Amino acid sequence: MYNVVTKSKDVTLLEILDRVLDKGVVISGDMVISVANVDLIYLGLKVLLSSVETMEKLRGSPFVGPMQEAK
Amino acid sequence: MVKNGRLVYLYCVADSEPKIKQIEGSENNLYSICHNGLYAVAAKVEESVFGEEGLKKNMADWEWVKTNVSTHEKIIERVVANADVIPFKFGTLFNTDDSLRAMLEEYGEEFKAILGRLENKEEWGIKIYCDTEKLKGNVINDESEVLKIENEINSSPAGKAFFLKKKKAELLSQIVNRKINESGQESFDLLKELSFEARINKLLPKEVTERDDEMILNSAFLVDKDEVGDFINMVDALKVHYENKGFFIDCTGPWPPYNFCGLSKQKVQNV
Numbered sequence: 001m002y003n004v005v006t007k008s009k010d011v012t013l014l015e016i017l018d019r020v021l022d023k024g025v026v027i028s029g030d031m032v033i034s035v036a037n038v039d040l041i042y043l044g045l046k047v048l049l050s051s052v053e054t055m056e057k058l059r060g061s062p063f064v065g066p067m068q069e070a071k
Numbered sequence: 072m073v074k075n076g077r078l079v080y081l082y083c084v085a086d087s088e089p090k091i092k093q094i095e096g097s098e099n100n101l102y103s104i105c106h107n108g109l110y111a112v113a114a115k116v117e118e119s120v121f122g123e124e125g126l127k128k129n130m131a132d133w134e135w136v137k138t139n140v141s142t143h144e145k146i147i148e149r150v151v152a153n154a155d156v157i158p159f160k161f162g163t164l165f166n167t168d169d170s171l172r173a174m175l176e177e178y179g180e181e182f183k184a185i186l187g188r189l190e191n192k193e194e195w196g197i198k199i200y201c202d203t204e205k206l207k208g209n210v211i212n213d214e215s216e217v218l219k220i221e222n223e224i225n226s227s228p229a230g231k232a233f234f235l236k237k238k239k240a241e242l243l244s245q246i247v248n249r250k251i252n253e254s255g256q257e258s259f260d261l262l263k264e265l266s267f268e269a270r271i272n273k274l275l276p277k278e279v280t281e282r283d284d285e286m287i288l289n290s291a292f293l294v295d296k297d298e299v300g301d302f303i304n305m306v307d308a309l310k311v312h313y314e315n316k317g318f319f320i321d322c323t324g325p326w327p328p329y330n331f332c333g334l335s336k337q338k339v340q341n342v
Contacts, residue, residue, distance in 0.1 A: 013137065014280060015196055015323050016144045018272070018289075023329035024160035 076118045079165040083147045083327070084175070085110045085154040086186045101146065104168060106175040109182055112150050113171060121164055144327075151327045155189050157182055158327040178334070185332045191296050192267055194331060195324035197306070199258060199288040200280075201251055205317035210246050217242060254318055255288040258309050265302045266292040270330055284319060291330035299325070 082101075089112050091101050104111045119125050129135045140161055147158045165171040175182070211217055220239045224232045263269040272289040280286055294302045306322045313320060 012323065013141070014275070015326075016140055017136075018196075018275065019158075019326065019329040020140045020143050020161045022272075024158045024163075025332055025334060026160050026163070 077115045078118050078121050079168060079171050080114045080116045080121060081159050081163045081165065081171060082112045082114070082143060083150055083156040083158045084182055084186075085112060085150055085156045086183075087154045089150045090153060104171055104175070106172050107179050109175055109179060110154075111171055111175060112146065112156075113165075113168075116164070121162070126162060147327045155186050155191075156327055157185055157189075157332045158329050181334055185334075189293070189328050189332065192293050192328065192331075193296055193299070193325035194328045195292045195294050195299075195302060195322065196326060197258070197262060197288065197290045197292065198286060198321040198323075199255055199313075200282060200284040200319040200321065201254075201287045202284040202317045202319070203247055203251075206247055206250060207243055209316055210243060210250065214246055217246070251287050254313060254316075258313070258320070259288060259290055261305055261309065262290075262292055262302065265298060265305055266294050268293040268331055272330070284317075287318075291326075293328060293331045294324075 085103075086109070088105070088110055089103050091103055091112075100115045102113060102115075104113060117125075120129065129139075143161050147156060150156050165174065211221070217239065220235055220242065224235045224239065227235060259269065259271065269290065269292045272291065274286045274289050277283075277285070292302070303322075306320065310320050
């Protein structure tokens with residue numbers, strides 16, 4: 001297939017975490033638990049969110065354009 | 072609830088029958104449930120491990136998270152080789168096969184609509200990082216405004232030079248911020264042109280990326296499989312254009328469409 005882009009192992013782990021823990025379809029109903037309710041993701045979601053806010057302030061306004069905003 | 076019982080872990084929903092025998096690893100008890108033309112790929116897991124308490128405990132264990140999240144991804148990747156799929160979030164669990172079937176019944180039409188939209192498409196990820204010091208170095212040499220102040224500083228008395236230096240630093244950081252915005256926006260727009268859908272995600276901090284440079288764009292693109300060549304060519308062109316200026320473009324894929332199969336908001340709120 002497309003071997004142009006190799007999935008080097010460290011980057012891939014970050015990519016996998018970024019998708020598998022953060023994206024993907026979420027439903028509830030009869031479900032026992034969704035990881036969305038577990039606060040321990042990466043090094044702690046709090047570190048993550050505060051840093052993201054700082055970056056957004058530094059960068060000024062987020063990119064414009066018709067895009068879906070991350071939840 | 073029964074102690075030491077088993078739960079049903081859902082990986083993904085596919086539009087055609089998955090070849091479980093080819094997917095299964097040595098330790099996974101994979102099986103598929105068919106309902107109204109949809110195939111749910113699931114596994115029986117121990118409640119002690121994936122139940123509410125067990126999962127909370129295990130999510131604090133970095134090694135456990137790494138292993139299990141990687142397995143989740145690996146299984147979906149193998150299903151995606153022969154079918155269009157809707158990947159589910161890590162840790163989507165049901166009490167029984169019947170409750171999973173009930174979910175397929177409830178969301179079936181919406182799943183089919185999503186799968187129709189995803190047909191013959193795959194997800195690609197673009198993360199762009201910026202070495203701000205290197206970018207600053209380029210700006211100092213390239214921007215006439217900065218060079219002008221630089222010259223003034225050299226020909227001014229100490230007091231005036233002090234203020235001019237402050238002014239120069241402010242100007243530099245303004246230009247650097249503007250360049251970061253423009254580069255991220257331009258790259259995103261050009262790749263979006265070649266995609267079916269595109270989205271921007273939250274930036275990840277250095278603690279998570281473990282890189283020295285800052286992430287300035289975290290984006291995902293849903294690309295038609297027949298147009299992936301054009302997409303990759305554009306990525307390569309952006310690399311040539313930006314990578315000597317202090318930017319690093321990280322392209323990964325193809326991925327299952329994690330970023331492009333959200334249920335409509337109303338439906339999610341209902342449940």
